[in-house]
Amino acid sequence: MEERIDVLSPSFRANPYPHYAAMRTSSPVCQVDPGGMWAVSRWDDVLFVLKNPALFSSQGFKAVMEPPWIGYNPLVHSMLALDPPAHTRLRGLVTRAFGGGTTRRLAPKVERLAEELAGKLVGEVDFVEGFATPLPAFVIGEILGLDPSLHVFFKRWADDISSIAPEPESAAHVVQVRTAIADLSGYLREVVAARRRAPADDTVSDLIHAEVDGHSLTEEEILDFLVLLLLAGLETTTHLLGNTMILLAAQPALWDRLRGDPALAAPFVEEMLRYDGPSHALPRIATAEVTIAGVTIPAGSLVLALVASANRDERRHADPDRFDIDRNAQGNLQFGHGIHTCVGALLARMEARIALEVLTRRFRRVELGAGEIRYNRTIAIRGPVVLPVRFS
Numbered sequence: 001m002e003e004r005i006d007v008l009s010p011s012f013r014a015n016p017y018p019h020y021a022a023m024r025t026s027s028p029v030c031q032v033d034p035g036g037m038w039a040v041s042r043w044d045d046v047l048f049v050l051k052n053p054a055l056f057s058s059q060g061f062k063a064v065m066e067p068p069w070i071g072y073n074p075l076v077h078s079m080l081a082l083d084p085p086a087h088t089r090l091r092g093l094v095t096r097a098f099g100g101g102t103t104r105r106l107a108p109k110v111e112r113l114a115e116e117l118a119g120k121l122v123g124e125v126d127f128v129e130g131f132a133t134p135l136p137a138f139v140i141g142e143i144l145g146l147d148p149s150l151h152v153f154f155k156r157w158a159d160d161i162s163s164i165a166p167e168p169e170s171a172a173h174v175v176q177v178r179t180a181i182a183d184l185s186g187y188l189r190e191v192v193a194a195r196r197r198a199p200a201d202d203t204v205s206d207l208i209h210a211e212v213d214g215h216s217l218t219e220e221e222i223l224d225f226l227v228l229l230l231l232a233g234l235e236t237t238t239h240l241l242g243n244t245m246i247l248l249a250a251q252p253a254l255w256d257r258l259r260g261d262p263a264l265a266a267p268f269v270e271e272m273l274r275y276d277g278p279s280h281a282l283p284r285i286a287t288a289e290v291t292i293a294g295v296t297i298p299a300g301s302l303v304l305a306l307v308a309s310a311n312r313d314e315r316r317h318a319d320p321d322r323f324d325i326d327r328n329a330q331g332n333l334q335f336g337h338g339i340h341t342c343v344g345a346l347l348a349r350m351e352a353r354i355a356l357e358v359l360t361r362r363f364r365r366v367e368l369g370a371g372e373i374r375y376n377r378t379i380a381i382r383g384p385v386v387l388p389v390r391f392s
């Protein structure tokens with residue numbers, strides 16, 4: 001294959017899919033930059049990684065998201081980056097909060113907010129700021145019972161924390177990210193203190209009163225958990241909505257179909273997740289030497305399970321680079337697989353479906369604006385952080 005790919009380079013960030021296709025064809029397990037991580041790109045091999053947590057530890061998040069220049073990143077001390085049995089104990093604590101009951105309870109509120117936000121999309125607007133961020137911020141704010149006036153800070157915190165790369169961009173970047181972590185932790189610490197004084201019917205109170213093996217969670221464990229819940233559902237959903245608008249601006253016929261038949265919103269979201277969902281690389285550490293597709297990966301290596309590539313694997317889906325709302329794709333790996341499968345998948349699907357229904361009902365078209373689209377720069381997820389659009 002071509003020379004070693006840098007997954008943080010601007011050309012890769014702008015469009016990684018041709019690179020994934022080349023990897024799947026000629027080097028399905030290969031080393032990439034920065035740092036020589038091992039990228040696994042075919043469906044079967046990605047599934048093998050995700051199904052074997054004993055061989056592929058989620059401590060990979062720590063390697064990617066807590067480089068030495070960061071200090072402490074609560075996200076990588078949460079269950080996202082833990083392996084069994086610690087992960088198993090914590091995961092059971094929050095599944096209730098993310099089930100069908102919560103999704104049904106929140107759906108009418110999400111629809112009202114989507115209508116309200118859509119009403120302000122006049123002229124050229126940044127879709128990320130005007131719609132794709134406030135919607136998921138509201139949802140996670142509701143679940144955690146957070147003060148709505150603070151939603152505006154979520155995006156900055158999420159942007160700063162997800163900008164963590166092996167090397168900082170500048171001295172100012174170091175300060176900015178560390179400040180974001182300190183501010184976010186400080187804010188959540190206050191929320192926990194307030195719930196200790198006055199418990200409420202929300203996830204924060206549930207975590208304070210939860211017992212795992214006869215012990216309450218420590219203050220740090222609660223904070224790590226809350227940071228995960230806040231961040232995991234925010235940028236991912238924002239990027240899903242952003243990627244969706246980019247596709248619909250390029251394919252107006254799809255907009256017309258959705259407008260004509262709102263029932264297509266749900267299958268559209270499934271195909272969107274497959275075609276250009278936000279999750280790209282799930283990091284793992286190989287706990288022992290392992291051979292995949294004939295390539296031997298040394299013990300201790302950082303492995304990237306490329307879920308976005310797996311979802312375009314021609315061995316799994318015919319004509320995978322075509323967006324096909326009628327495809328009825330059997331499963332995709334956007335929400336992961338196995339013990340760490342996303343707990344917010346129902347919520348994310350509901351948010352995206354309602355967003356599509358509301359926007360296509362109200363507007364005849366979406367077009368890209370004159371301003372430049374800017375993508376995020378992080379290994380795990382991909383989507384626009386600035387997306388100028390015009391609705392008509």
Ligand code: HEM
Nearest residue numbers: 079080232233236237240279334335336340342343344348
């Ligand atoms: C389109 C939106 C979303 C996508 C694509 C997505 C994707 C993922 C993926 C791939 C994982 C597994 C990570 C791994 O195996 O290493 C995951 C885990 C997780 N997600 Fe999501 N997610 C989305 C939305 C949400 C939402 C809305 C929430 C909550 C509000 C959420 C909360 C979580 C949590 C708590 C975990 C950790 C689960 C564990 O470690 O057991 N996610 N997500």
